[in-house]
Amino acid sequence: MYETRIEPRVSETDGAGHINNTVVPIWFEAGRKEIFKLFTPDLSFKNWRMVIVNINVDYIRQLYYGREVTVKTWVKKIGNSSLVLYEEIWQDGDVCAKAQTTYVNFNFEIQKTEPIPSHIRQELEKHLLEEQE
Template sequence: MYKTILTPRVSETDAVGHINNTTLPVWFEAARNPLFDLFTPDHDFAKWKMVIVKTTLEFTGQIYFGQDVEVNVWVKKIGGSSLELYEELYQDNNLCAQNTAVYVNYNLDKKKSEQIPEEIRLELGKHLWVKNEEEPPVMSE
């Protein structure tokens, strides 16, 4: 599991004092930085590999300014050229949001997906959702 701690900013709140719903996709993406480092270590956007093709976000609790949040990211599935992530966001030990994201290892020049290299697969495998852990909650479709 990859774990990231983020500090909410005043600008991320809405008119009723909650963290705005548009903020969470940005936070989940920030928690994926270690994955981006695996695929494009030099962060050169001309050679960028990870292209998001699907994300599903479910809000399960309210989030407020003034207290850090913890974002946990697991690799749920590794395909030939794609990977599925399962993510949770907590504040004060309360689950506030769940997300799944599917990425494709994509070659921008060739405009096609590519196999995930073996060394990256091995590293991703260290962060798999372990079968003996409690299964992630089923998100409504």
């Protein structure tokens, strides 16, 4: 599992007094930085490889300014050219949002997906989600 800590900003708080729902997918993306580095070590858009093709977010509890959040990111499934992530946002000891996100390894020069290289696959396998009954 990858963990990323975020300090909510005033600008992310809406008129209802909680973090706006549009911010949550951005925080999930922040939790993927180490995965992005596996595919594009220099994080250059010139060499970018990861393309998001699907995201589903469940909002469970409100999130608030002034209280740190933790984004937890697991690899749920590794396909030939795609991977599915399972993500959670925690605040004050509670899960406040969950997401499942699918990415593909995409070559922009030829405009096609490509298989995930074995060295990246091996690193991703270290972060596989262990399903709990």
